[in-house]
Amino acid sequence: MPPRCHVIVNPTSGSFSKASLDLALAALRETGLDPLLLETASAEDPARFAARICAEEAAPLILVMGGDGTLNGVLNGLRPGVATLGVLPLGTANVLARELKIRSLEDALGRIARAVSRPISVGELECAGVRRRFLLMAGVGVDGQVVRGVRLAEKRLLGKGAYLLSALRVAGGWERGTLQVTGAGRSVVCHSVIVCNAARYGGDFLLAPEADLFSPGFQVLCIEGGPLNYLKLALKLGLKRPVPGRFVTSFAASEVTVAGDKPVQLDGDYFGVAPLTLRSLGGFVRVIC
Ligand SMILES: Nc1ncnc2c1ncn2[C@@H]1O[C@H](COP(=O)(O)OP(=O)(O)OP(=O)(O)O)[C@@H](O)[C@H]1O
Numbered sequence: 001m002p003p004r005c006h007v008i009v010n011p012t013s014g015s016f017s018k019a020s021l022d023l024a025l026a027a028l029r030e031t032g033l034d035p036l037l038l039e040t041a042s043a044e045d046p047a048r049f050a051a052r053i054c055a056e057e058a059a060p061l062i063l064v065m066g067g068d069g070t071l072n073g074v075l076n077g078l079r080p081g082v083a084t085l086g087v088l089p090l091g092t093a094n095v096l097a098r099e100l101k102i103r104s105l106e107d108a109l110g111r112i113a114r115a116v117s118r119p120i121s122v123g124e125l126e127c128a129g130v131r132r133r134f135l136l137m138a139g140v141g142v143d144g145q146v147v148r149g150v151r152l153a154e155k156r157l158l159g160k161g162a163y164l165l166s167a168l169r170v171a172g173g174w175e176r177g178t179l180q181v182t183g184a185g186r187s188v189v190c191h192s193v194i195v196c197n198a199a200r201y202g203g204d205f206l207l208a209p210e211a212d213l214f215s216p217g218f219q220v221l222c223i224e225g226g227p228l229n230y231l232k233l234a235l236k237l238g239l240k241r242p243v244p245g246r247f248v249t250s251f252a253a254s255e256v257t258v259a260g261d262k263p264v265q266l267d268g269d270y271f272g273v274a275p276l277t278l279r280s281l282g283g284f285v286r287v288i289c
Contacts, residue, residue, distance in 0.1 A: 002029075002033055002034040003061070004034045005035050006053050006060060006061065006062045006063065007025070007035045007036065008038045008040065008046055008062060008065065009039045009040065009065040010040045010065065010069075010091075013090050013091045014093075014155075014159060015091065015092070016065070016090045017090075020105055021065065023105065024065060024105065024109060027109040028063075028109070028112065031109075033112075040066075040070070046072075046074045049074070050078050051077035052077075054078055054082050060082070061086065062084070063087075063112065064088065065088040065090050066091055067089070067090065067094055068091055068095050068267045069267060069269045071087065071096055072133075072135060072267040075122060075133050075285070076132060080281070080285075081285070084286040084288065085285055086287075088108050088109070089108060093202060093268060096136060096198070098204050099136070099199065099213060100287065100289045111288050112288055116289060117286040118214055119214070119287075120135075120214055120285060120286075120287050121197065121214070121216045121217070121280055121283060122135055122281050122284040123135075123138060123278055123279065123280055123281070124280075124281050125138055125271070126276060127264070127271070127275070127276035133284075135198070136201075136267050137194055137197060137198065137207075138194075138264060138266050138271075138276075138278055139193070139264070139265045140179060140193050140194075140262050140263070140264050140274045141190075141193060141262045142191070142192045142223070143192065144263030144270070145175070146163060146166045146167045146265075147163075147265035147268060147269065148263045148270040171227045174226065176226075177262065178260060179193055179258055179262060181220065181222050181256060181258050182257045183254075183256035184252060184253035190222035190223055190224050191223055191224055192223045193220060194221045195218045195278050196218055197211060197218055197280070198211055198212075199211045199212070206237070206240065207237060208243075216254060216280045216282035218252070218256065218278065221243065221250050222250075224248075224249075232244060233247075254279070254280040255279050256278045257275070257276070257278075258275060258276050258277075260274050
């Protein structure tokens with residue numbers, strides 16, 4: 001019997017199409033795999049499906065067709081060190097796929113056929129007794145506010161443009177409070193913090209080149225100041241220039257606490273409100289790369 005793989009598909013993700021799904025299933029069968037399709041019907045399904053698969057199989061291969069939010073859901077249903085994940089990017093930003101330098105669906109299918117995988121580290125957030133894992137980044141402050149303010153209808157219509165609209169609304173009602181970020185013997189008072197488990201952010205923008213999915217630990221970027229500083233930061237990222245050091249304090253840490261009461265985003269989806277603690281979990285899951 002051909003080896004089984006589970007294909008968790010989010011039909012609501014940014015660039016999903018029935019044609020892509022059919023192409024992927026046919027390619028997987030051609031590779032000699034037996035794909036079992038699990039189509040999500042709600043935002044809770046990715047984690048539920050992953051938990052069920054890990055309860056039933058010792059070393060499952062789970063392929064995720066969707067974006068970073070669906071991958072985050074799957075990550076949160078996994079048992080540590082058990083599964084191998086494959087990414088079939090059909091989301092809006094597809095940051096994990098970009099981080100793994102996956103260029104297209106066809107490229108992703110080629111990598112699954114070659115079956116080379118490596119363990120990656122992930123992050124775990126703890127907030128008011130709730131734990132949630134993340135693959136890419138946790139943002140507290142302005143980017144949490146921007147993600148919270150994204151309207152679904154605008155995202156469907158404009159894709160990434162919906163984040164720009166939300167950012168304009170955030171700039172219009174600027175909030176001046178501070179956060180206290182503590183980790184690796186440092187304590188920084190700032191306006192926002194982005195704790196990076198991966199180097200890229202929001203697409204192909206290289207925010208934290210020192211952060212490495214394949215090594216434990218985070219790169220912590222503490223941002224000070226008002227809207228002008230965030231605009232400068234966005235322009236530098238857009239122009240592929242290094243992040244400015246004058247108002248961004250950057251350090252490496254494997255555990256970070258954030259005190260303050262600002263909105264939090266995890267892997268591009270809204271989570272809730274700080275305070276919180278973030279920990280790096282080394283070698284949590286293998287990923288096809
Ligand atoms: N069937 C579904 N109905 C509604 N929401 C879903 C469904 N399946 C998954 N979701 C949730 O939708 C959110 C967005 O999905 P996903 O990340 O796949 O697409 P995206 O937002 O277009 O891509 P990216 O995150 O890469 O920008 C995730 O939080 C995911 O858990």
